[in-house]
Amino acid sequence: MNFKLKVWRQADHTSSGSFETYEANNVNANQSFMEVLDVVNDDLTKAGKEPIAFDHDCREGICGTCSCVINGEPHGPEDKVTSCQVYMRSFQDGETITVEPFRAKPFPILKDLVTDRSAFDKIIQAGGFISVNTGQAPDANALPIGRETAELAFDAAHCIGCGACVAACKNSSAMLFVSAKVTHLGLLPQGQPERNRRSLKMVEVMDAQGFGGCTNTGACEAVCPKGIPLEFISRLNRDYITASLMERPESE
Amino acid sequence: MILKRLFQSTIGKKILMAFTGVLLFGFVIIHMLGNWQVFAGAEALNDYAQLIQSKAFVLWGFRLGLLAVVALHLWAAITLTIANRAAAPEKYAESKTLGTTWASRSMTLSGCIVLGFIIFHLLHFTVRTVPGTPEYFQQDLKGRHDVYAMVVHAFQNPWLVGIYVVGVGLLSLHLSHGLQSMFRSLGWSDKRYLPLQMNLARIFAGLIFVGMSGVPLAIFFQLKDF
Amino acid sequence: MKLDPKIPSGPLEKKWDSHRMNLKLVNPANKRKYKVIVVGSGLGGGAASASLAELGYNVKCFCFQDSPRRAHSIAAQGGINAAKNYQNDGDSIKRLFYDTIKGGDFRAREANVYRLAQVSINIIDQCAAQGVPFGREYGGLLANRSFGGSQVSRTFYSRGATGQQLLIGAYSALSRQIGLGKVQMFPRTEMLDLILVDGHAKGIVTRNLVTGKIETHMADAVILGTGGYGNVFYLSTYARGSNATAIWRAHKKGAGFANPCFTQIHPTCIPVSGDYQSKLTLMSESLRNDGRCWVPKAVGEKRAAHEIPETDRDYFLERMYPSYGNLAPRDIASRAAKRVCDEGRGVGPGGLGVYLDFAEAIQRLGEKTVRERYSNLFDMYHEITGENAYQQPMRIYPAIHYTMGGLWVDYNLMSNIPGLFVLGEANFSDHGANRLGASALMQGLADGYFVIPYTIGDYLANQKQKTPATDCPEAQAAEKAVREEIKQLLSINGTKTINEYHKELGKILWDHCGMARNKTGLTKAISLIQALREDFWKNVKVPGDSNNLNQSLEKAGRVADFLELGELLCRDALEREESCGCHLREEYQTEEGECQRNDEKFAHAAVWEYKGKNQIPVRHTEQLTYEEIHLTTRSYK
Missing domain, CATH: 1.10.1060.10 (Alpha-helical ferredoxin)
Structure with a gap:
């Protein structure tokens, strides 16, 4: 599967952010959404760019660290799962996926998709x-x-x-x-x-x-x-x- | 302490909203029952109006009370809305409804329109400063204020009928969320009663729409010999 | 290196009581004058921070996560053991003690394990009082389930999220102390070095992960509760952020690292599905209460699970270990699974998996009961694999899950560096060569709630000197070294990403130092890791800079440490010429493939001393003397 990721990039709390679009190609349907971000980040690193900062830790839906708004839905399209439990089979091949941080005044954005909760x-x-x-x-x-x-x-x-x-x-x-x-x-x-x-x-x-x-x-x-x-x-x-x-x- | 909490905390303000909402809902019901006198004919409606207007002390007491309730409801709504907007200043590039109803998301909008409608309604039938309200309907043959004639005349005008139907439509929408929200804000909701409460809210909202818009529509379409 | 375990004298049952009588106390007014640094906010660190603050100490608690509530203790699913004997099934402190020692294949220190069994009782009381919603019977009393390696029901649980509930309990106690101002919390802050003053641990150097600021914090004692180092294998059930940096840097400052090769492989994890995989997900051992493990009898079986008749199935755990059956301990179950897969009878992609089948349980108990017991685990399995385990068997395969090894500590949980205490998975103390299920939570909380509050007092009472200043020469030197390392990492600007190095390291270790090890493989692994490490420092690419949030930089430091630790792991495995618990040396096994211990030569903890960069470390030993227990061959048949 191939996707375009439209990701919110913001340098720090005081800067203003904007969307950047990245390509994720040859994605396996059973790959998790965060694993796609991992791959995109490795590509960015190799291209000499700064990888996307995003919060994640246990990757099994219990620690509560991950916090992406995927296509306008906090934690993405699946029911009762966290962002780290979203698998690419939930998306259409060729889709553009919009990824944003949690947006709320009490949760200031620290960088890209990372917020302070x-x-x-x-x-x-x-x-x-x-x-x-x-x-x-x-x-x-x-x-x-x-x-x-x-x-x-x-x-x-x-x-x-x-x-x-x-x-x-x-x-x-x-x-x-x-x-x-x-x-x-x-x-x-x-x-x-x-x-x-x-x-x-x-x-x-x-x-x-x-x-x-x-x-x-x-x-x-x-x-x-x-x-x-x-x-x-x-x-x-x-x-x-x-x-x-x-x-x-x-x-x- | 309870007063301080009521006026300072978000939950307190929501309780105020719910409590004043209940009172306003009660008033809407009574108002609607009163409106239905129009179906009983001029005699009944004008009698009813006479009864209300004759007790100036009660009438003004009631009006002031109602005004206070509306003011509280408004104050809580405005302060909460300001705080809520401040808490969520940035919108998502892509937004989803996330299982919410339009009614629940648009309480501020429906509330504002309803407020406008109420002001119009007061100017129209109470203060009677809306153009097209002729002088000669002021009194009936018994010397009472001829409410019946005023109402029947007004609702010959399709624009006015339109305004009233849309106004009570938004009121019903406001209530369809407001009524169930009230149960929750007052802490009377849980899994067992929630479906009942949601259905009750919808039924009452529907009833009010039918009951309220029924009067101008029935008059306009001559469903009865007015 | 001086290794005095400080085991109190007297009979085993009396050791802890008499020791507590002999420990020096700090009077309440003086406790306020002491500062304690706690690194890590999981069950060990969180519980210790809260308990010490309650006693009156001034605590600074650090965690790399954004909140102390996210420590990886949270992910433990199945339960926590305690010798409550609520089920009247013959449990006792002694039995829990014996099961734990035997489960660890007689490589743990008797006195520590006995104390663990003793305080296990208080843990349940404490957690219940904090509001942990344990599973209960209709009568309102606590329910228990069974776990591997034991024949009694002593495991307390909160559905499939026991770790979460216990951690939230500790977090709430910690939060209360933060609110009261007794604990100063530093989230998103990573410890990068330990500061020694006159040979005592007196402070740490940290990096603020948001601003990048390097800071020095000084105290009268330092406690590490930073968890295990299983992520050295890259793929594991650990959280992505779990790392060995705190204990490894303490090791480099002189703390002995004990039994690094004792790493546990958990039998019931969801198999690997592709090379993009970042993490393995555990399915709680509690599933083995009702699930039956099997593979086809025939090599190269092509039929789907439901098409294979009973007669063509091999319920291998029940066959090999009739008395424990599917509840055989983890090391044994993992190896059995590996063996049947090596025979070519594995199921699923690549033949790396065995079935865990609930059909019989659903028939016996009804789907509703099975759902009540395990629904969250079945849901999780469904989310990851897209398969419905109510209708078809789960596929599972072993994965790295826990490390029994860790920094060496004495009976007081103090390392060989005075003033440096180590709790929970970060130390080596209680699980020997294999940990039983539901014992990790027990140990973390025992150390944090009921051991360290007593033993730290004894150390502090003997400390007369003032807390050293943050600008003392030792602190400045440590801070400078940290800054230099960061600068170096950022300046290499090579071509390979940190993940690539980490993956490569993980593969070397899994291939040569995983479930089965041998001399040739280990020797090869050591040279491979050395070469990889050398390459890392020449060719790694760490983007960004150091004065803001830079997740690559965080990862780089951690992987650099893993590249050193991985070598030590192999060295330890190489030197331990016996098989015990999770450590299986192929040269030392019975004909049936079971562990063959060598008690004469290896009834000891191997404690490694760091000798400098690229120097060969020195292996010391602490002889394990068994007063109460008779060493036997572990049998679960």
Whole structure:
């Protein structure tokens, strides 16, 4: 198969970028999209040009590093996969494939397709945890958790923090990401003591980082590689309302 | 604290939007039921109008309340839209709908048009400054404001019928997303109820379109002897 | 090189307890005065950073990824072992200890492994308390599954993403400390050298991968939790960024590198499909609970899998190892797969694959149950191969997956460089010559949560001197060397890309130092690697410059290190004239092709000392003494 890749090139955060077109010929249908970028990069290197910078690491869809918008879709045309799991059999031979970075104000572009998603880390640092020091834990079976609850908590905890939800959202909203963490911890008995505080703190930092609000369009759910459902956003709203009502003025 | 959160956070503003949205939706329903008096004839409609206008205190209280609700809805919408636009300043070269509906993506647009329509509607039937609203329809034989004649006369004009049908059409579109979004923003949605909520939203939006646009269309096409 | 394992005296079960009593403590007020550098943010590094910060130390944590949540621990699928005996099936600390030692083919240090089995219990408690959503029974209690190399069910899991969930647990604990200001996090920052002051590890030189800025960070101790070096083989199940740079540069500064040739090949990976391939994907070992491995009985079988009747199939693991069957340990299962493929009975393109068949399980349990257990793995298989494993058997083949070798550490997890601690896969300590499934997560977390917080205190309590300044001569020299190397890499401007060198190195190692090794091959490999390395420094092309984000430059430094490490790997394999665990020397095997150990000559850890560029390294040994365990021939028949 042969393709043309129309790739966003940008030298650094402050520069303005533009598209460059490259050719990828003799591509195997079972080659992954990132492996095509590898080959294009080797060609660029040999031609004395600078290769395309793109984020990737595990290449099996779990680390959340890869972050391309392929033909206008974060993580490309396949359902429930990350950019690194997109295979060339998903495209038409001869197609021009447009590759862009995730675009959102809170995710500044560092170079080409590489963005800075540390805003997500800051949200987690504000409250995406259960405060338990090492060594303080009781026996794991001392706290039974129903199987359905544990499974639903896993569904939420499965979020890989890739940021595709933000990239897909017309408002660059991080609500799906935040709701996944709030749901994961809020479902479990261990997470109850900090439940109110957690949702208030995380939303506060989410807003401060410059993410937009949720208008419930559902684009995030559609592109999420781990199938985090929109219903978690509703749970977050519910938790947030409860937490705001319960909040006492003196608590910080 | 709840007030501070309501007015400061994105979620708080969305809750305000949803809450005021519910109230406005309730008003639309009542308004629609009132409109249907036109099918019962001049007597019924003018009586109904008389009833409303006679209690100035209640009427103005209601109007001011409604205005406040609209203002809140607008304020939340405007501030959120500004923040949302700022959060996503750059567009993709290639854009896909990603499973979203046009209604959900165009809430700002439909909202703005509906706002314009409401202003026009107020100028038309309440303030009555729209050209083509003749003086002699001001009072009926019993000395009441002749709403019936005013309405029936207005909807002989195809332009006005067009404006009203498009206006309520966009209102319905706005509601078709707004109603289900409201459930979510208020945290009342999950997998079990979501299909029900989405269907309810669509059904009510459809009902409002039929119920509202039915009046000008029925009059224009003389579906009944007006 | 002085190698004192510092194994506490006394009976095995009491060693850790009595050692903890004897360790010096740092009082809470003084902990605030110490700075600790942690490189790596996976299960070892992340857990250590969080735990040390909770104790009051000032921690600086570094990772090359854009967020600590992306460390490659995240990719572990199947589970984590713990001797909880929740299943009442006869498990105990001692049994986990014994299984691990035996699984490692008696090449691990007894005392370390026993401690690992002991603290495994606390790990599950800690993770559950952090909110890790482990799989549960309907009654709400924790569920277990079985894993290779054990006859009890002691593996805890979170569907097929246990590593992810445990890492997110550690990451959340770490994030909490970052939020509290006790940990300063440096993502997208790579360690490029270790700084020694008076022979003690006191700092590191780093490169900011976004701005290219070279910086020096000083502390009172340095901890490396940087993972394994399996990417030396180019194709592996590791993340593309996984590298050996931190441990290799520490090695070059004097840290002993133990058992580099102990590299694990995982039996159940998706076979290679073409030369463009950048990575191999693992299918969790847990699949072998219900999947049956087979190949056709006949050489050159042409029929499709479903057309081959039962009588013409060879369920080779069940045939060769009846008591463990499909759950034979990894090294054994991998070699069995290689053997049947070498016989010409492999399936799929190039005959490099065996079937992993779920037809029987689907018949027995129903597709729904199989789906519940493994759906994410089946989905992953489908995404990569386009095949539906509910309808046709999976094709699998072994791939490089883990490295048991690593920097040598004593019982306190301190290397032979005082103040340099090494955790998790980066050290050599617990898995001997082969790691059992679900034990890597256990070791990473044991080291990070429950060992280092105790043992580092003992070292720090003895350190009276002040943290050296960032402009001390040792730091300046290290920084200068780093700058020079970068300059050199960028100035070669040859014709070959870094990937080409890396691929070539990987092929040399896979061919001569992979699943089966021999003297001729290893000797050849050493000279091939030397020549390749020489060529690299003359002819590599590293585009771009050093003062911005330059992924080629990052890769170049890592591959340069692999080119040195690869040679050491072969040397170690060559010197170890026996077969044990994952290390199979063809000269030393039984008639059935099983490992033939030589306990008299090789019951030791081989620890290599770096002697300078292109100098032959020196092999030291740490004799492994077994007080509790009787060395036997490992049998899973």
